[in-house]
Amino acid sequence: MILTVTPNPSLDRTYELPGLNRxxxxxxxxxxVDPGGKGVNVSRAIAAAGHRTVAVAPLGGPEGDLLARLLAEHGIEAAGVPIAGSTRVNITLVEPDGTLTKVNAAGPEIARAEAERLLETVRARSAGADWIACCGSLPRGLPPQWYAELxxxxHGAGVRIALDTSGAALIAALPERPDVIKPNAQELAEAVGRPLATVGDALKAAQELCGxxxxxxxxxxxxxxxxxxxPSGAYFATARADAVRSDVGAGDASLAGFLSSGGQGHTALRAAVAHGAAAVQLPGSVMPTPADLDPSAVxxxxxxPLDLALTRQAP
Structure with missing residues (x-):
């Protein structure tokens, strides 16, 4: 079972447009409309693969009620923490050539008591979990050290933890030794304070974060x-994507594939890449099912390949 924690969940509304004219x-x-937020997306991908998952998230207002109902429709148990504010709504506009325009709301402010209930819910629901995946930005009211606490x-509960966040929250959590972190290229560059031009640059940056x-x-x-x-080494994988429709949630699908395949080693990396490649070929933030995966494309x-530039465009 994989427990996910999404401190700033959302309802994700996606509109496919013939063109975007201001x-x-x-x-x-x-x-x-899909239930959203990075951890929620990980739960959706885990559930789509037929594995058990529980999604912990603060939920408020009619938007929070709808998000909980949508999670139930996906076969996901929602461990919602009631909050006074309303769950945010994000908008994605998709053009025919695959160009995406995203409008992400800031989300509600989390009160101190609500933050404590969120941590207590994670503690209570962590029993029996193989992994805890903590994902996304922190909402207003939660300090950068909150992920470090999590x-x-x-680790106090004996559960491995994956962390997908960035900025000060990522840096603050590193001394607590998360089992895996999942930055993208931009977040990796931000964490080490310099631009990354090649896979070799990314490798050095990742090694620094391990340090x-x-x-x-x-x-x-x-x-x-x-x-x-x-610790066992460095591995690289890529995959063919024949028709890119949306990259919303593709990284979350990758993390789900990685964790559900053991969370370490070459096999888990191949699963991550297969899930990500499948996700970008689906509309909106739809998560791939096993039928969508093409392991032969990996x-x-x-x-x-240290000299490979990080600027290659998607097909």
Whole structure:
């Protein structure tokens, strides 16, 4: 069982447009609403693969009620923590060529008592979990050290923890030695304070974060592929995506594939890349099912191609 924690969940509304013209009245060719937030997306991908998952998240207002109902429709148990504010709504506009315009709301402010109840819910629901995946930005009211508290709590319960966040919250959590962190290329560059031009640059940056406390790093490098750095070595994999429709939630699908395949080693990396490649070929933030995966499209190597530029565009 994989427990996910999403401190700032959302309802994700996606509109497919024939074109994006500023100032015009636009009619959507298609639209959908999905339960969102990075940890929620991980739960959705885990559930789509037929595994058990529990999603811990603060939920408030009619939007929070709808998010809980949508999770139930996906076969996900929601461990919701009631809050006074309303769950945020994010908007994604998709153009025919695959260009995405995203509008992410800030979300509600979390009170001190609500934050404590959130931690207590994680503690109570962690029994029997194989992994805890803590994902996304922190909402207003939660300090950068909050994820560090959560990592310490998870290890105290004897549960491995994956952390997918960025900025000050990521740096503050590293001394607590999260079992795996999952930055993208931009977040990795931000964490080490310099631009990254090649996979070799990303490898050095990931090794630095391991030196600061991360036990392993799973770095999403966009269309280039994914890099895994762990005590046993460094591995790289990429995959073909025939038709990119939306990259919303693709990184979350990758993390779900990685964790559900054991959370370490070459096999788990290949699963992560297969899940990410499948996700970008689906509309909105739809998570892939096993039928959507194409393991034959994954190319991997234990010898990281250090000179490969990080600017390759998606097909």
């Amino acid at each position: 100032g015009a009245v636009l009619r959507a060719a298609g639209d959908r 990592v310490a709590l998870s 600061l406390g991360a036990r392993s790093v799973l770095a999403s490098l966009g269309a280039v592929g994914q890099l895994l750095v762990e 190319v991997s190597t234990a010898d990281v």
